[in-house]
Amino acid sequence: MTTKHQAKILIADDERSITDGLSAILSDEGYAVDVAVDGQKALERLSSDAYGVVLADLKMPKLDGLALLKEMQEREIHTECIIITGQATVDSAVQAMRQGAYDYIEKPLNSEKLTRLKALIPKAVDKFIVKQTNRALTSELANLTHYGELTGQSEQMRSVYQLIEAVAPSTASVIILGESGTGKELVARALHAKSDRDTGPFFALNCAALPKDILENELFGHEKGAFTGSTNEKQGAFELAHGGTIFLDEVAEMPTDIQVKLLRALESRQVRRLGGKKEISVDIRVVAATNKDLEKALAEGELREDLYYRLAVVPIYLPPLRERVGDIRLLANEFLLRYSRQNNKKVTGFDDAAWEWILSYNWPGNVRELKNAVERAVIMCRGTTIGAADIVPRHLRASGEVPAVVSVRVGSSLADAKKQLVLRTFASTGGDLERSAKLLGTSTSELRGELSRLLSANGNDGGARAEKRPAAAPAGKAKKEEPKAKKRR
Numbered sequence: 001m002t003t004k005h006q007a008k009i010l011i012a013d014d015e016r017s018i019t020d021g022l023s024a025i026l027s028d029e030g031y032a033v034d035v036a037v038d039g040q041k042a043l044e045r046l047s048s049d050a051y052g053v054v055l056a057d058l059k060m061p062k063l064d065g066l067a068l069l070k071e072m073q074e075r076e077i078h079t080e081c082i083i084i085t086g087q088a089t090v091d092s093a094v095q096a097m098r099q100g101a102y103d104y105i106e107k108p109l110n111s112e113k114l115t116r117l118k119a120l121i122p123k124a125v126d127k128f129i130v131k132q133t134n135r136a137l138t139s140e141l142a143n144l145t146h147y148g149e150l151t152g153q154s155e156q157m158r159s160v161y162q163l164i165e166a167v168a169p170s171t172a173s174v175i176i177l178g179e180s181g182t183g184k185e186l187v188a189r190a191l192h193a194k195s196d197r198d199t200g201p202f203f204a205l206n207c208a209a210l211p212k213d214i215l216e217n218e219l220f221g222h223e224k225g226a227f228t229g230s231t232n233e234k235q236g237a238f239e240l241a242h243g244g245t246i247f248l249d250e251v252a253e254m255p256t257d258i259q260v261k262l263l264r265a266l267e268s269r270q271v272r273r274l275g276g277k278k279e280i281s282v283d284i285r286v287v288a289a290t291n292k293d294l295e296k297a298l299a300e301g302e303l304r305e306d307l308y309y310r311l312a313v314v315p316i317y318l319p320p321l322r323e324r325v326g327d328i329r330l331l332a333n334e335f336l337l338r339y340s341r342q343n344n345k346k347v348t349g350f351d352d353a354a355w356e357w358i359l360s361y362n363w364p365g366n367v368r369e370l371k372n373a374v375e376r377a378v379i380m381c382r383g384t385t386i387g388a389a390d391i392v393p394r395h396l397r398a399s400g401e402v403p404a405v406v407s408v409r410v411g412s413s414l415a416d417a418k419k420q421l422v423l424r425t426f427a428s429t430g431g432d433l434e435r436s437a438k439l440l441g442t443s444t445s446e447l448r449g450e451l452s453r454l455l456s457a458n459g460n461d462g463g464a465r466a467e468k469r470p471a472a473a474p475a476g477k478a479k480k481e482e483p484k485a486k487k488r489r
């Protein structure tokens with residue numbers, strides 16, 4: 001008999017009538033079935049072969065059901081376990097559930113119990129497959145330094161990669177949150193590229209860059225004669241993105257009445273052109289982004305709550321660069337390579353002072369600011385190594401005083417307050433060790449030691465995780481100039 005299911009089943013019981021009966025029934029259901037006549041043999045089989053589900057008798061020679069479950073956990077065998085138990089041992093079955101068994105069935109296995117078992121097994125198999133897939137995914141993505149066009153090896157970025165990988169295949173709407181320059185557009189493109197819509201269009205529309213009427217026209221299109229001067233019909237972004245992804249950038253800037261129309265389109269998956277009567281069905285995945293403080297935008301009614309919930313089926317939060325110092329070095333080196341090639345220069349690295357400044361600066365413009373700073377430094381650099389003078393922005397280099405204010409929340413530790421003060425002082429002097437030491441009332445050698453200690457600890461920062469959604473406060477917002485609606489393929 002051919003098997004139609006992916007996962008094999010193991011029956012572990014010392015009662016021949018049970019193993020024979022269950023084997024026959026489950027084979028008929030299309031499962032590949034093996035039998036073990038005691039707990040020890042079951043454990044051996046589970047260790048050497050992959051099973052989706054084991055049906056284990058609670059009372060077995062050599063190793064009983066509970067002990068088998070415990071051994072499976074210790075050996076990291078992830079097979080789902082359904083316990084088969086006599087009525088007298090129901091308490092132990094409950095205990096087995098607490099120990100991670102999927103479920104239990106009481107003997108005798110009459111037709112009612114068998115029906116229940118037949119319903120239970122595919123569910124347990126599904127759980128096994130989902131867990132197995134997630135484990136594979138997690139370990140596959142656990143060591144990544146790049147994903148799509150994104151660079152980053154911090155724990156936070158790896159969580160972002162996992163989230164993208166998990167949601168890309170679905171049509172669930174996604175909202176990407178994060179300060180300006182954190183890579184929201186790259187995430188939107190990765191979501192498209194990793195989905196099976198990647199052969200369809202990716203259509204990006206910046207809601208902040210367009211006046212209301214034009215935005216509405218770009219989104220929904222119009223019929224011929226819809227308004228003065230509309231001599232031709234025009235397809236909107238929804239129609240143009242059919243079969244692909246539409247990226248609504250800076251969605252919180254969208255005028256409220258267009259938000260209402262957008263919500264309707266998202267709910268019905270249909271759009272009506274301006275001046276049109278016909279509803280046009282569209283198959284699209286919507287990805288939105290905003291660098292606004294969401295709680296504020298929602299509270300002040302800038303972004304409609306019903307639209308937000310419709311968009312935020314899956315929110316992806318991109319942490320600011322200063323919270324993932326572990327990525328700064330990787331990104332800086334990559335940009336250095338890119339811009340030396342582009343500019344035909346033989347710039348090969350950063351000197352210590354440059355690194356100290358790069359790693360301690362708080363990068364309010366995030367990756368975009370770092371990228372621009374490295375590009376400028378490569379162009380300015382006269383030798384082969386970038387020094388602090390090449391990379392530190394002029395306004396920070398020129399200032400004679402410390403402009404920054406260090407705000408330390410009550411509840412922070414002394415060590416944390418010290419760290420903030422030291423790093424910010426150093427950064428705001430443009431990486432001038434001597435001047436920083438003077439300001440902090442310490443010696444240059446002591447400060448150097450302190451900095452290297454703080455910076456190596458920084459690389460391991462845990463920080464916020466991708467799934468969490470702290471308010472995304474736009475700091476030092478450097479607004480990117482976006483051309484009008486554009487189609488990228």
Ligand SMILES: Nc1ncnc2c1ncn2[C@@H]1O[C@H](COP(=O)(O)OP(=O)(O)OP(=O)(O)O)[C@@H](O)[C@H]1O
Nearest residue numbers: 150151179180181182183184185186291367368480
């Ligand atoms: N993780 C990253 N790896 C490589 N490049 C990045 C990364 N994040 C951002 N960038 C680069 O930084 C610049 C800004 O990224 P992007 O436009 O995606 O930011 P954004 O979050 O959309 O910003 P804004 O809110 O201002 O629109 C781009 O040039 C992008 O290529």
Ligand SMILES: [Mg+2]
Nearest residue numbers: 184185249289
């Ligand atoms: Mg953007």
